[in-house]
Amino acid sequence: MQYNKTIYAPFVRKDDSTSKVMTDVILALLPCVVMSYLAFGYVPLMVVLVAVGSALVTEFIFSAIFFKQTDSVSDGSAIITGLLLAFTIAPFTPLHIVAFGGAMAVLFGKLLWGGLGRNIFNPALVGREFMTVFFPVVMTSRTIWYDKTAVNLQEINIFGDNFFNELFFRASGAIGEYSIFFLVLGGLFLLLKRRISWHIPFALLVAFTALLFIFSGYNIQFSLGGLLLGAIFMATDMPSSASTSNGKLYYGAMIGVVAVICILNDVRYEYMSYSILLLNAFTKPIDWVFRPKVWGQKLDIMTRLWQALSVTGGIVMVAFAVIYIHHLGGIMYLVFIYIAFCIVWFIAKEMRNIEVILTFSNRKK
Numbered sequence: 337m338q339y340n341k342t343i344y345a346p347f348v349r350k351d352d353s354t355s356k357v358m359t360d361v362i363l364a365l366l367p368c369v370v371m372s373y374l375a376f377g378y379v380p381l382m383v384v385l386v387a388v389g390s391a392l393v394t395e396f397i398f399s400a401i402f403f404k405q406t407d408s409v410s411d412g413s414a415i416i417t418g419l420l421l422a423f424t425i426a427p428f429t430p431l432h433i434v435a436f437g438g439a440m441a442v443l444f445g446k447l448l449w450g451g452l453g454r455n456i457f458n459p460a461l462v463g464r465e466f467m468t469v470f471f472p473v474v475m476t477s478r479t480i481w482y483d484k485t486a487v488n489l490q491e492i493n494i495f496g497d498n499f500f501n502e503l504f505f506r507a508s509g510a511i512g513e514y515s516i517f518f519l520v521l522g523g524l525f526l527l528l529k530r531r532i533s534w535h536i537p538f539a540l541l542v543a544f545t546a547l548l549f550i551f552s553g554y555n556i557q558f559s560l561g562g563l564l565l566g567a568i569f570m571a572t573d574m575p576s577s578a579s580t581s582n583g584k585l586y587y588g589a590m591i592g593v594v595a596v597i598c599i600l601n602d603v604r605y606e607y608m609s610y611s612i613l614l615l616n617a618f619t620k621p622i623d624w625v626f627r628p629k630v631w632g633q634k635l636d637i638m639t640r641l642w643q644a645l646s647v648t649g650g651i652v653m654v655a656f657a658v659i660y661i662h663h664l665g666g667i668m669y670l671v672f673i674y675i676a677f678c679i680v681w682f683i684a685k686e687m688r689n690i691e692v693i694l695t696f697s698n699r700k701k
Contacts, residue, residue: 513559576619
């Protein structure tokens, strides 16, 4: 069901809707789609269209099956999931694998958790990890990242300095990484529209940059476009990120910390995916630690500090465990466990719903 107004507890009412929010995010992403066309013509556009189309079809079919809803595609969330998934992958990724990723992103990243706003993990990154696990040879192949014969435009010379030219356009990396300028511009647009807050991107970039200086003696290689894409559009996903201001600052900073830990331990391509998905899993503990002070109750600073240290220790330990599993080639088993958990979670939730309905029917009788 589509509502004309969004109600923000407890008293604020605003002329807003899910579709309006999603439309603004889509507008923020469109310039990067244009830049991908400038780089490789219709090839990345087909990847984007297939990812979005697969996400929409999966949303329509399984929303109808699971929730008896046929209008959920109108909110625009599946379009954003498809766009963001396409932005994280190579321009020459085979289209059948892209379609698989789009379907898995919506099904296992969103619908099995209950639909819009109930997902624990970022759906686009879930889809990307499914692609990596089920098609490891293709997804790690160099041939999907660059094809000299398909280059539409190699560079744009607008500025006198080559550095600024590359910030504006550089045909390298994943589809969403070709223009740092438009990634930042899209982020500013969303900030001005109040679709995201500044806390997570700011804290993530500050923590990441600070650690770069601390470990400047190490050969730290990363993609600035990928970092900004993750900070602005992935880490700020509302259902899967922290909800309080202080929690968002901590959440963003820890994504930056875990990303650097991954890079230092030779996780070359998955560092942003791992760091964001890992912090997604810790969102509830983070919200609990940084919960607002209850009026009339004294704030126990030492208890909060201990809780924050405990959560931090847990995040770092899990990060090193994931890195260890990554190097053993065991991420596929984590994905299989995740699939099983999602299915069990969904069945258990449906059984509880049926039990509630039967109980209510018996009481009426």
